Structure formats: C-alpha cells, structure tokens
Amino acid sequence: MTIEVKNLVKIFGSFKALDGVDLTVDSGELLALLGPSGSGKTTLLRIIAGLDWPDAGEVSFNGEDALAQGARERHVGFVFQHYALFRHMSVFENVAFGLRVQPRAVRKDEATIRARVKELLDLVQLDWLADRYPSQLSGGQRQRIALARALAIEPRILLLDEPFGALDAKVRKELRKWLRSLHHEINVTSIFVTHDQEEALEVANRVVVMDKGRIEQIGSPDDVYETPATAFVHGFIGESIELPVRVEGGVVSLNGRPLRLAAEGLTLGASKLFVRRHDMLVGPPGSGAFEGAVQHVRNCGPVQRAEVALSGGETIEIDAPRDRELRAGDTIGLNPRRYRIFAG
Amino acid sequence: MTMQIADSVSLSSPEAKARAHAAAARNNLRTEPRAVRVTIISLAIAFLTVFVVMPLVLVFAQAFSKGIMAYITALAEPEALAAIKLTLLVAAISVTLNLVFGLVAAWAIAKFDFPGKTFLITLIDLPFSVSPVISGLVFVLLFGAQGYFGSWLRDHDIQILFAVPGIALATTFVTFPFVARALIPLMQEQGTQEEEAAISLGASGLQTFFRVTLPNIKWGVLYGVLLCNARAMGEFGAVSVVSGHVRGETNTMPLLVEILYDEYQFVAAFAIASLLAMLALITLVAKTVLERRLDGGEDRDH
Numbered sequence: 001m002t003i004e005v006k007n008l009v010k011i012f013g014s015f016k017a018l019d020g021v022d023l024t025v026d027s028g029e030l031l032a033l034l035g036p037s038g039s040g041k042t043t044l045l046r047i048i049a050g051l052d053w054p055d056a057g058e059v060s061f062n063g064e065d066a067l068a069q070g071a072r073e074r075h076v077g078f079v080f081q082h083y084a085l086f087r088h089m090s091v092f093e094n095v096a097f098g099l100r101v102q103p104r105a106v107r108k109d110e111a112t113i114r115a116r117v118k119e120l121l122d123l124v125q126l127d128w129l130a131d132r133y134p135s136q137l138s139g140g141q142r143q144r145i146a147l148a149r150a151l152a153i154e155p156r157i158l159l160l161d162e163p164f165g166a167l168d169a170k171v172r173k174e175l176r177k178w179l180r181s182l183h184h185e186i187n188v189t190s191i192f193v194t195h196d197q198e199e200a201l202e203v204a205n206r207v208v209v210m211d212k213g214r215i216e217q218i219g220s221p222d223d224v225y226e227t228p229a230t231a232f233v234h235g236f237i238g239e240s241i242e243l244p245v246r247v248e249g250g251v252v253s254l255n256g257r258p259l260r261l262a263a264e265g266l267t268l269g270a271s272k273l274f275v276r277r278h279d280m281l282v283g284p285p286g287s288g289a290f291e292g293a294v295q296h297v298r299n300c301g302p303v304q305r306a307e308v309a310l311s312g313g314e315t316i317e318i319d320a321p322r323d324r325e326l327r328a329g330d331t332i333g334l335n336p337r338r339y340r341i342f343a344g
Numbered sequence: 345m346t347m348q349i350a351d352s353v354s355l356s357s358p359e360a361k362a363r364a365h366a367a368a369a370r371n372n373l374r375t376e377p378r379a380v381r382v383t384i385i386s387l388a389i390a391f392l393t394v395f396v397v398m399p400l401v402l403v404f405a406q407a408f409s410k411g412i413m414a415y416i417t418a419l420a421e422p423e424a425l426a427a428i429k430l431t432l433l434v435a436a437i438s439v440t441l442n443l444v445f446g447l448v449a450a451w452a453i454a455k456f457d458f459p460g461k462t463f464l465i466t467l468i469d470l471p472f473s474v475s476p477v478i479s480g481l482v483f484v485l486l487f488g489a490q491g492y493f494g495s496w497l498r499d500h501d502i503q504i505l506f507a508v509p510g511i512a513l514a515t516t517f518v519t520f521p522f523v524a525r526a527l528i529p530l531m532q533e534q535g536t537q538e539e540e541a542a543i544s545l546g547a548s549g550l551q552t553f554f555r556v557t558l559p560n561i562k563w564g565v566l567y568g569v570l571l572c573n574a575r576a577m578g579e580f581g582a583v584s585v586v587s588g589h590v591r592g593e594t595n596t597m598p599l600l601v602e603i604l605y606d607e608y609q610f611v612a613a614f615a616i617a618s619l620l621a622m623l624a625l626i627t628l629v630a631k632t633v634l635e636r637r638l639d640g641g642e643d644r645d646h
Contacts, residue, residue: 018469051540071543078544088559098545101555153545 001062001156001189002027003048008057010043010213017032017043018054019213025191030183032204033193036110038238040213041082041193042161048191049078050161061156069074074157078309081162083142085134091145095120098153120148123182130281140171144178151186164199172196176203197237201225209233231342232275241280243273247341255312260289261339268343277319279305282326288335292316297326308334394438403621406614418612419619426592427600427616433508434583434596435576437551438516442572443565446523453465454531455539468524471517480514480585506588511596514582520576526568530638563637570634574627578620 003025010018010192017040025031033041046052048059059066066074066146084096095117097129099108108116121127124144134142143163152159164172167291180203183190194200200207201221209216209224209232228234235242247268252261254273261273285291292308295315299305302317306326310316318334320326326342376384408415418424449468453461473481486492487504497504504510538560542552558565580598587594595603597616604613 049544051544070546071540072546074544075546076544078541080537080541082537084541086538086541086556086559097542097547097555101542101545149541149545218544289499 001041003066003157003189003191004043004063005048005056006060007042008047008059009055010040010047010052011055016213018047018057021057021210021213021215023208023215023218025189027189028187029189030203030205031191032182032200032207033191033210034195034200034207034237035198035210035216036195038212039210040193041210044210045159045161045191045193048157049076051078058309059199067313075153075155077153077155077158079143079150079158079163081165082222083139083148083166085142085149085278087134089133090130091121091126091132091137092117093217094134094145095149095152097149115331116152120152123151123185124148138171139167140175143167143175147182151188155188158188158190160190162193164196165194172199178195179203181235197218201237209236211236228274228340231272231274231344234340234342236270239277239303239317239319241277241312241318242273243316245271245273245341247271247343252341254310254314257312261336263341266341268341271344272342273339274342275339277305277317279337279339280316280318280320281335281337282318282320282324283333283335285331285333288333290334292332292334294326294330294332296328308332345539360433389476400621403614403617406610407618409614414611415615415618417635418609418615421612423592423595424600424612424616425597427597428619430508430511430593431577431597434512434515435573438519438576439569439573441516442520442523443569446525446568446572447565449524450527450531450561451553452527454534455536463646465528468521470521471519472521476518476581479517480582481515483517483582483586486589489592505586505588506594508594510586514586515576515579517570518579518582520567522523522572522575522596523565523568526564526571527561530564531557532558563634567634568639570627570630576621578625603610 003023005021008018008021009016014318019040021040021044023044033044035041047054048066050066050069053067056262061074085329086097089097097114099113099116101110117130118127121130124147126144126148128142129137129141134145137145147160147163160179164175167175176199177190177218192203201224204221206218207221207224208218211232217224217233219227219229224233225237228237232243234240244252245259247263247266249267250263252259252273281288290310290312292310294306295309296307297304299322300319302322304322304326306318306320308316308318308322326332360547375381376615389571405419419428419476452597455464484491484505487510488494489498489505491505538556539552542556543549547555577596578598579596580602583596584599584602587599588598589598589603591603597620601616601620602614604610604616
C-alpha cells in the first residue's frame, strides 16, 4: 500500500500544525517522522489514520482518496503513545476487539477469532498474558499488546505514535530491535512518529525530518545524518557545534577574524557553521582553524567532553577521544574534520 | 563505596539516637498536646451526636413510640401507600430522564470541543444554585392557568400542574446535575484515546459507546443515579409548589410527612419519615461502596 500526501494543511486556532506537507510512502516501507514536539508529526499521522481532518490537501492510499473514508473504513492500524488499551477488557479481548466489532456479514466465527488472537499473541510473544488486564502489565508489554490489537484487523497501513515514548531506556532499545524484525516479518507499510533521533535512525528505512509543520528533509538515515539539507536538520540530528560566521568571497570569518576554512569562493553573508562535536580534531596551538582554551573537561564514556573558549569569544563543547588527555587551562588548536555552512 | 559503608556502620548508634530525637521532635510538631486533642475530639463527637445521631434516632423512636403495630398501620394507610407509590413513580421518571440527559451532556462536554461549552457546564449547575421553591415557581409560571402555556394546555385538556407530570418535571429539574456532575470529571480524565482506538479498529459509534465508553464509566453512572434518586425521593420545596397537595393523589412522601405532622399525627408522620431516613442510610452505604469502586477503577497508567 503506497500512501500519498499532497499539500496538507492543518490549522488549530492560530497555530499552523501542518503547513503544506507533501510525502510519498512506498509500499512495505518503515518510515520515521522525526521532529521536535509541535513540529506537526503526530498531526500528520492522525490525519493519515482518519482521526483528524486536514483544512486543505489530499491523502490517498494506492491512488484512492482516503479523505472520502472515515477512520473506521480505512483499515489502518494505529498504536497510541499511551497504549489506549481497553482497561476493562482482558488482553485477549483487547486483541479480539477489532474482530468482534466487524459487521455480522463478514465476522468470523468464535473459533477462528480465538485462533487468530492466539496467533497474534504468539507473534508479540505474550500469549501467556491472555487473561490478564492492562493494569497488570508492564509498559513494554502493554505496547506490544496494543500492537497485536492493531494488527488483528489486518491493517493496510500501520501507524505508530511515539510507540516507545513512555518506556524506560532499556525497554525502548529492546522494543526498537523487536519492531524492526517484526516489520521485516509482516512487511506492512508502516509510519512511526518519534522525537528520538537515535530511534529514527536505528529503526527506519527512511526518515522524514519535520519542523514547524514543514518537511525539512526526507532521506535514508545515512543521508539525514551525513548530509543534512538544512541548518535545522544539522542542529537537530547528532550533537552539533553551531557558530555564527560570515562568508564573503570564499573567506569564512568568525567575529571578524578569518578562519582557515575553504568555502569554495562562495559569498553567503551571515551564515551558520555546523561541526559535529566529535569531528572537531584537537591539535597543538596554531595548527587548526580555531584556537581555544580548555575550560572544563568531563569524561563521558568513550570520549572526553571539553568546554573550549574560542579566541573569538564563543564557547563550544567538543567530544575528543580519550587517548590524549585534555586539562583545564590547556591552549589547543581545533580543526574540523568535516563541516557544513548554511546561509542565514 | 566501601569506605562510605564502613563510615555509616561505625557512626550508626549515636546517629540512630539523633535520628530518633529528630523524629520525636517532628512528631511533636504535628501532634497537639493530649488535653487539646481530647477536647477537640470530644467537641466533634458531641456536635455529631446532637446534630446528626440524635435526630436520626429520634425519627425511629417517634415512629415506633406506639409500638410496631401502630407503625405498620400508619404505613398501610391508603394515603401513605399512595404517597409511597407516587414518590417511587416520580423518582423513576426523573432518574431515567436525568440518566439520559446526564450521559449525553457529559459525553458532549468531555469528548468534544464546541463553542458555548463553558456556558453549558455552568448551566448544568443552575438547579444547585437556585432555591427549590423558585424551581417550582418557574413551572407554575410556565404551565399554570395564568402561565405561559396555560391556555393552550387547558384547550387541549392536558393537566401538568397539580398532577404527576408537574411533580416529575419539577423533580427532574432539581435533580438534573447529579448524573452529569458525576460523569464529566471521570470522562474528562479518561480522555478520548480508547474511543479513537475502537473506531480505528472498525467499531461503529454505537459499538464504541456500549463496548468501550459505558463500561469505563459504569460506576460513575451508578454513583450519579444513586445521588439523583436520593434527592428525587426527598425533594420538598419544588414539589410542594407544583403539587397542589391533593390528598392521596399528589402528595409525595416528604409532603405527606409535613401534612401529618401539622395534624398532630406524630406516629404516622415519623413512620413515613423513617422510610426516608432508611433510604438515606442505604444511599450512604451504597455511596461509600461506589466511591471505593471509583477510586479502585482509576487508570493506573499515568
């Protein structure tokens, strides 16, 4: 099932939640909508599900107009951030719900429903919880039951709204891997919303980065990380150093001092220079594009995180390998291994 | 780590003493001296005895003052039986109406956003803030002989005032906040996600309501119905205005109690009053049970 979204606009009062969004999702894809809160990603997901209606634009499934159908007719599996399990029903009845509410003409008999629910509970590896109630389950278990419930109706599309947002870090990591292998197994077109970049990069085939109701970049996890299309994407994904620079006639300068950085003869005026923290290489003073004094050093697992006051007046944080120890008070040279400059 | 543990072990006994002192001081802060405590508790008990327990006991003492036979005879009077029947009928009508109204109003307010929502919430509380006598008078103004619909009703030979419909209407008006009030906060807290989940799973509106919404609020519904019923059976002011006090026809139990008392038929008056008192006691017990259910049934997700 391919999903096509054209020029979607949604306004809540004076707030533009979606501001002209175009997106095509290929059949069988696992797509991540990534962005900060308020970027419109959940609104987009809810409109695709039929839980919200756009003020303008089109949504089509395999070329047919989805907006002509209600949520009920779209056959979309939706997994909510807070699970939304039916609290008065057992796990078994939760999963069976979608099968039991089908119109009488197409409803399966009880034995078929039981077999199907059993199959789904096996799929999410929780068949031993069938008689429990949602309040007796852990967060991770609830989320897997919510997924089994959504899959019961054999959805054409699976939508997940911050599926792991309410879980603790360890469970979240396990479920990520599990979701990816589950998607591999059932291969239904899936979109999940997240504000966690690591989650998006690790799980999805393609990542859509959103901000302020617009799509900033669509690409593979490698694309959005290695070649961010906009200043926002660079700043949002990965830990970046952001410096306000000027670019005139191929010369990049920070606070009026030219830096030894190539800018291919460009003139952009006021710009932003982005460097990943770990791409800032430490060398002896005078060796790099920047000079600075180390203010403060902390060890963060495999790297040492140093606060460096640049001679231009800015203070930045870098992640340096721990083979050469930095000390507060050291004067060092810094050279970016890779960097990107965005106008504006 | 090991150093810290060793430290705390070697310090443990003096530290424990200091901690015990600190705890005692803290307890003293929160606990009044014994004399003050005894005085306050005695005052509270004395007050409750005089103002709550004694009246309740007196109702039953008076009712049974001429023996159990007199009590039963008083209740078996045709006038008493008629009042009991009328009260039950009126309560049944107004509870049913308010159940439907309360469900619809709470559903609309908790699950949807629409202009005038705050106004509707305020309007629901109106019967609580208006004196019941005025509630009754409003119906006289509407349906009375000189009233707004009075002549039309007379032309069509429809009797509302001084008859069952008028009593039921006044009672319904006075008791209509109970169910809605019990449900609105409950439904607001539960949100709309379960309903959204149900619809995305293919459930129709009715299926969603009966399979998801209603089971989630059933204890709240019972709670509202219980309070609504208690008030409907006990309502005096509004009913007194619209009833007309036709003996054996339009007297509800509270009205009959007053009439019998005015006629110095104390045993009969208190016999009926004792029924209302029992209703109150049963309501209290049921209310306690339901409140426990409502607390226990709360969502523990968040």
